[in-house]
Amino acid sequence: MRRGSIIPLVVCAALANGQYTVYQPLNQQIIFGGVGTPTAAGPAATYTGAAAYDPTVLNPPPPPNPPIPTQFPIQLYTGGMWNLSKPQSGAFFGFSIEMSVATQILGKNSSLINVPFLNLLANIKERAGWVQVRVGGNTQENAELVPAGVLPNNSILAKDYSSTFTATGSHPLAYTTDLLYMMANISDFTNTHWYLGVPFFNTTPFSLEIVEQAQAIIGDRMLGFQAGNEPDLYAVPPRTNRPVGYAPADYAGEIGLLVQQTNSDDLITQRQNLFLVPSISPNSWTPEQVWDTGIVESYNSSIYGLSVERYPYTNCNAVYKSGTPVDIQATFPSYLNHGAATGLIQGYINSSNFAMANNKPMIMFETNTASCSGFPGISDSFGAALWSLDWAFTMAYNNFSLALFHTGGQNSYYNPFTPPPTNQSTYRQWTIGPVYYAALVMAEALGPSNASQVVDLNMNSGNTFTPGYAIYENGSPTKLVLFNFVTDNSTASDYTASISIGGGQTGQPGASPSQVKVKYLRAESVSQKGNFTWAGQTLGQHFESDGRLTGDVDVQTVTCDGNNVCAVTVPAPSVALVFLTDDSYSAVTPSDTLTFPTSVQTRTVNTIYIDPSAIKTSNGHWGMEDHVGATSFGHVNAASLRRSMPGAVLLIALAAGAFVAGRALMTR
Numbered sequence: 001m002r003r004g005s006i007i008p009l010v011v012c013a014a015l016a017n018g019q020y021t022v023y024q025p026l027n028q029q030i031i032f033g034g035v036g037t038p039t040a041a042g043p044a045a046t047y048t049g050a051a052a053y054d055p056t057v058l059n060p061p062p063p064p065n066p067p068i069p070t071q072f073p074i075q076l077y078t079g080g081m082w083n084l085s086k087p088q089s090g091a092f093f094g095f096s097i098e099m100s101v102a103t104q105i106l107g108k109n110s111s112l113i114n115v116p117f118l119n120l121l122a123n124i125k126e127r128a129g130w131v132q133v134r135v136g137g138n139t140q141e142n143a144e145l146v147p148a149g150v151l152p153n154n155s156i157l158a159k160d161y162s163s164t165f166t167a168t169g170s171h172p173l174a175y176t177t178d179l180l181y182m183m184a185n186i187s188d189f190t191n192t193h194w195y196l197g198v199p200f201f202n203t204t205p206f207s208l209e210i211v212e213q214a215q216a217i218i219g220d221r222m223l224g225f226q227a228g229n230e231p232d233l234y235a236v237p238p239r240t241n242r243p244v245g246y247a248p249a250d251y252a253g254e255i256g257l258l259v260q261q262t263n264s265d266d267l268i269t270q271r272q273n274l275f276l277v278p279s280i281s282p283n284s285w286t287p288e289q290v291w292d293t294g295i296v297e298s299y300n301s302s303i304y305g306l307s308v309e310r311y312p313y314t315n316c317n318a319v320y321k322s323g324t325p326v327d328i329q330a331t332f333p334s335y336l337n338h339g340a341a342t343g344l345i346q347g348y349i350n351s352s353n354f355a356m357a358n359n360k361p362m363i364m365f366e367t368n369t370a371s372c373s374g375f376p377g378i379s380d381s382f383g384a385a386l387w388s389l390d391w392a393f394t395m396a397y398n399n400f401s402l403a404l405f406h407t408g409g410q411n412s413y414y415n416p417f418t419p420p421p422t423n424q425s426t427y428r429q430w431t432i433g434p435v436y437y438a439a440l441v442m443a444e445a446l447g448p449s450n451a452s453q454v455v456d457l458n459m460n461s462g463n464t465f466t467p468g469y470a471i472y473e474n475g476s477p478t479k480l481v482l483f484n485f486v487t488d489n490s491t492a493s494d495y496t497a498s499i500s501i502g503g504g505q506t507g508q509p510g511a512s513p514s515q516v517k518v519k520y521l522r523a524e525s526v527s528q529k530g531n532f533t534w535a536g537q538t539l540g541q542h543f544e545s546d547g548r549l550t551g552d553v554d555v556q557t558v559t560c561d562g563n564n565v566c567a568v569t570v571p572a573p574s575v576a577l578v579f580l581t582d583d584s585y586s587a588v589t590p591s592d593t594l595t596f597p598t599s600v601q602t603r604t605v606n607t608i609y610i611d612p613s614a615i616k617t618s619n620g621h622w623g624m625e626d627h628v629g630a631t632s633f634g635h636v637n638a639a640s641l642r643r644s645m646p647g648a649v650l651l652i653a654l655a656a657g658a659f660v661a662g663r664a665l666m667t668r
């Protein structure tokens, strides 16, 4: 089990000093007063609870000047349009879950799955047919498989404080195969397909147990394994996983060793299309530098897909006192327009073309509003729903195949979903973030056909506050997705798009429907936290959701006029999903929701342990990796635990409140 040797800790000792308090488990006392009041602007200066419930509400930017044009046409054509993307899957928008918080999010073990998590995945499955989830992140890099029963309190995932692997002294994650059984069980309920990662800490040899076991246990719902998480930062101080000078060619060489070892591992049954490379951050290498090593040509048959990771901003200064401080209120507007997404995609367009030329999916393996857990007031606002949805559509239009939005647990602002603190799991529910709503809308917009082609309409003369996309399936336009990034309660910034298919100047016969259906993603303001609605339904405020949408479904019907024009109004702020055909509507509108009610709950008595590395993982930022370990090495609590458990393998459980899941609870 024990791989590698203990590497001297000197390197990071200086960095560790002064970082200490940052990594303490967060105070779990949640301040409830005023949480999420959408109108009360201004930072909650006194808030000391977990990031996931931070009440900070920012001021929305004023309506733009000049104002957005509020009347404009959208002309669609039958038979296709220019610049349609490749056909996309409805599972395009997926989730990335930091490995160290897997038992908080997925469940305690394979027979105690978190029911709200099942419901959240089931919602996507009902619309798209399936769901894609990655379990991994920096904490996968030295994770070790241990036999069942070794971890304390029957846990299946823990931090191994008896062992120190990394250069900076962080403790590895230990897990049992039950984590994989839990994933397999979740797949049975929700048709979830998974990504995991090969630990890249030690290459001689690689530890391939996760591939062997996951293939055996999860089967063909196990899609691919990440080969290295942000390898471009492996040699960037304070990380010293690799020697200074570690370059794309060195990484490609390691992939060669990995492929060789995989090919001679008899326990690996599926060796083709296995690995995701290179999952680099934007900080150190360009994707082209990696492609130019010949990595794809050399190892083509072993490569599942080409992956990158990207966060547009970083909150590392607030979390780690590193880097430049960010004025969050001043930064908010930069998320609230289409330029945010088109700017971010620029560095990847060439790579996406390269991936297509090599018949490999281009994958955004980890993204969200900002690294180092996001920004209070931005990452958890309605604005983040608009931003993440527009970003996902921009990636789809540019022929990415998948985008995974990261979840970091209680310490993060940007979570799509957050379970309650463990000791509150009997009386509180989950908190659903804006990014989850974006996932829901994307699943409906792309639907289950695998034929949805996306085009950025550049509509309203390319006004950056009003992007829009058309979806074509098999040559016919089936849906439109219309954004309004402006906050304005006066209705002066609501716009009306006059949609026609064929007819007019197109030279095609008019083909507009007699009516269209419209679902809205809505909130009062881009600043609002919680209580967002999708087609009238909501997942509530903090601690209110069991993962099921509540409230009455509200779908508008718009009658098109005699000139084949369908006038759809898009309030400020909102997103409108316009269904141009009845089939496109019924395919993604569940009439009979399969859900998993939380009628049976267990109260787990474990003390909550928030894994501090969940913050720093995620990142694409400058290597805060291992600071946590460095600080916890010699940490007084760890030391006292050591004393209190003489001779025992010292492992601290990553406890999670869990609900009993079982087939018996499935109801229709």
Ligand SMILES: *[C@@H]1O[C@H](CO)[C@@H](O)[C@H](O)[C@H]1NC(C)=O
Pocket (backbone or CB within 6 Å): 028, 029, 423, 424, 607, 608
């Ligand atoms: C939950 O645990 C935290 C941290 O141990 C503690 O401060 C808090 O009082 C507990 N809350 C309840 C309701 O038990």
Ligand SMILES: *[C@@H]1O[C@H](CO)[C@@H](O)[C@H](O)[C@H]1NC(C)=O
Pocket (backbone or CB within 6 Å): 036, 037, 038, 531, 541
């Ligand atoms: C959220 O919505 C519910 C139901 O409409 C309402 O009762 C509640 O006041 C709202 N909460 C906030 C903070 O807006």
Ligand SMILES: *[C@@H]1O[C@H](CO)[C@@H](O)[C@H](O)[C@H]1NC(C)=O
Pocket (backbone or CB within 6 Å): 082, 083, 458
């Ligand atoms: C297609 O995309 C290219 C590149 O972005 C752009 O220059 C061109 O205007 C687009 N064509 C149309 C008809 O929108």
Ligand SMILES: *[C@@H]1O[C@H](CO)[C@@H](O)[C@H](O)[C@H]1NC(C)=O
Pocket (backbone or CB within 6 Å): 083, 084, 085, 086, 087, 353, 397, 398, 399
């Ligand atoms: C995406 O791929 C399609 C081919 O399926 C191609 O026509 C289109 O130009 C590509 N889009 C971009 C932005 O490169």
Ligand SMILES: *[C@@H]1O[C@H](CO)[C@@H](O)[C@H](O)[C@H]1NC(C)=O
Pocket (backbone or CB within 6 Å): 108, 109, 110, 111, 112, 154, 178
């Ligand atoms: C899951 O945890 C519960 C509670 O600790 C335990 O009773 C059950 O046996 C565990 N299931 C498995 C498969 O380990």
Ligand SMILES: *[C@@H]1O[C@H](CO)[C@@H](O)[C@H](O)[C@H]1NC(C)=O
Pocket (backbone or CB within 6 Å): 288, 289, 291, 292, 350, 351, 354
């Ligand atoms: C695009 O990628 C290819 C393959 O790596 C590379 O040869 C080429 O220089 C890149 N072009 C740009 C503009 O970066």
Ligand SMILES: *[C@@H]1O[C@H](CO)[C@@H](O)[C@H](O)[C@H]1NC(C)=O
Pocket (backbone or CB within 6 Å): 273, 300, 301, 303, 358, 359, 360
């Ligand atoms: C590379 O692999 C893909 C499948 O992942 C395959 O379609 C393609 O033909 C392969 N390319 C070469 C040059 O073998």
Ligand SMILES: *[C@@H]1O[C@H](CO)[C@@H](O)[C@H](O)[C@H]1NC(C)=O
Pocket (backbone or CB within 6 Å): 089, 129, 130, 448, 449, 450
């Ligand atoms: C779409 O693709 C998924 C994943 O490959 C597959 O499971 C599903 O059957 C496909 N659906 C259709 C309608 O082809």
Ligand SMILES: *[C@@H]1O[C@H](CO)[C@@H](O)[C@H](O)[C@H]1NC(C)=O
Pocket (backbone or CB within 6 Å): 489, 490
């Ligand atoms: C509308 O917004 C303005 C400015 O943000 C605010 O002062 C006013 O109270 C709001 N009105 C309503 C009805 O919410």
Ligand SMILES: *[C@@H]1O[C@H](CO)[C@@H](O)[C@H](O)[C@H]1NC(C)=O
Pocket (backbone or CB within 6 Å): 152, 153, 605, 606, 607, 651, 652, 653
């Ligand atoms: C195991 O559970 C017990 C009882 O809940 C708790 O007191 C103890 O701290 C736990 N041990 C570890 C290592 O988490």
Ligand SMILES: *[C@@H]1O[C@H](CO)[C@@H](O)[C@H](O)[C@H]1NC(C)=O
Pocket (backbone or CB within 6 Å): 110, 111, 181, 182, 185, 188, 661, 662, 663
């Ligand atoms: C989960 O997996 C375990 C181990 O494979 C199996 O025994 C159990 O029946 C499964 N539980 C559910 C609820 O499917």
